[in-house]
Amino acid sequence: MSEPSFRPFIVGLTGGIGSGKSAAAERFAALGASIVDTDQIAHTLTAAGGGAIEAIRRSFGDALIATDGSLDRAAMRARVFAQPAARQQLEAILHPMIHAESARLCRAANGPYVILAVPLLVESGSYRERCDRICVVDCPEALQIERVMARSGLPESQVRAIMAVQASRADRLAAADDIIDNSGSLAALQRQVDALHSAYCAAAARP
Numbered sequence: 001m002s003e004p005s006f007r008p009f010i011v012g013l014t015g016g017i018g019s020g021k022s023a024a025a026e027r028f029a030a031l032g033a034s035i036v037d038t039d040q041i042a043h044t045l046t047a048a049g050g051g052a053i054e055a056i057r058r059s060f061g062d063a064l065i066a067t068d069g070s071l072d073r074a075a076m077r078a079r080v081f082a083q084p085a086a087r088q089q090l091e092a093i094l095h096p097m098i099h100a101e102s103a104r105l106c107r108a109a110n111g112p113y114v115i116l117a118v119p120l121l122v123e124s125g126s127y128r129e130r131c132d133r134i135c136v137v138d139c140p141e142a143l144q145i146e147r148v149m150a151r152s153g154l155p156e157s158q159v160r161a162i163m164a165v166q167a168s169r170a171d172r173l174a175a176a177d178d179i180i181d182n183s184g185s186l187a188a189l190q191r192q193v194d195a196l197h198s199a200y201c202a203a204a205a206r207p
Contacts, residue, residue: 008034009113009204010106010130011178014121015137016169017162018144018151020182020189024137025117027193033200034111038118038127041101042094046071055093060086081161099126106130113204122167122175132203135196136176139183141169 013028015021029035045052048069057065064079066072080087106114118127121134128134141163148159173179178199180192 008106008109008111009132009200010116011113011200012121012127012131012134013115013117013137014119014134014172015180015182016141016144016166016172017119017159018147019137019139020147020180021117021119021137023182023186023189024135024180024193025115027190028115028197031194031197032111033197034106034109034114036102036105036109036114036116038098038102038116041098041105045094045097045101046073052093052097056090059089059093081158102127103130112201120166122172128175133177133200134175135178135180136172137180137182137189138169138173138176139181143183 011033013021013025015024025035025037044050046056047053050070053065053069053071056071060076060079064072064076076090080090102116102118106116116127116131118124121127121131122136144163145156145159148154148162149156154162167175178196180189180196182189
């Protein structure tokens, strides 16, 4: 008889671009939570030699592959914003790979619980179904735009275009079990994460 598969307590962490998901995830990691980040998985898949590169090359041609063999992210960003069908084509390649790898990493996690960081978690029913709790990092949209422009140098129009394909702030908040308000200081965010960490450890320990 095979042993039953272990399913960890999973907290889905999400938020709009520039909301502070990464800062929250870093604090959860520092406290001992296992972090499974779908953005990091995507980056690995599209790095030189990554599992998605050849499928991307077949679908989009060499023009979307950088000289080092990785995905040319700037060129792909321009392509998918100009051509919605290209976005669907790219997602059809990446999403099944990301989904499978994130599931594998969740099963292999050894922390008291798993933080499954998914930028589009609210939009994706398949990820929401895997989560015991949904935690949303929230801040005003004007602050999101300001932060993204400061860190990436993207013009406001492009930041707004990215936000337009994400769930609205209201939809994210409606889906949340827990909300981290990141409109203030990093210390304030960390205090909120610390409190949630204690709650998640307790929930994960319950039979």
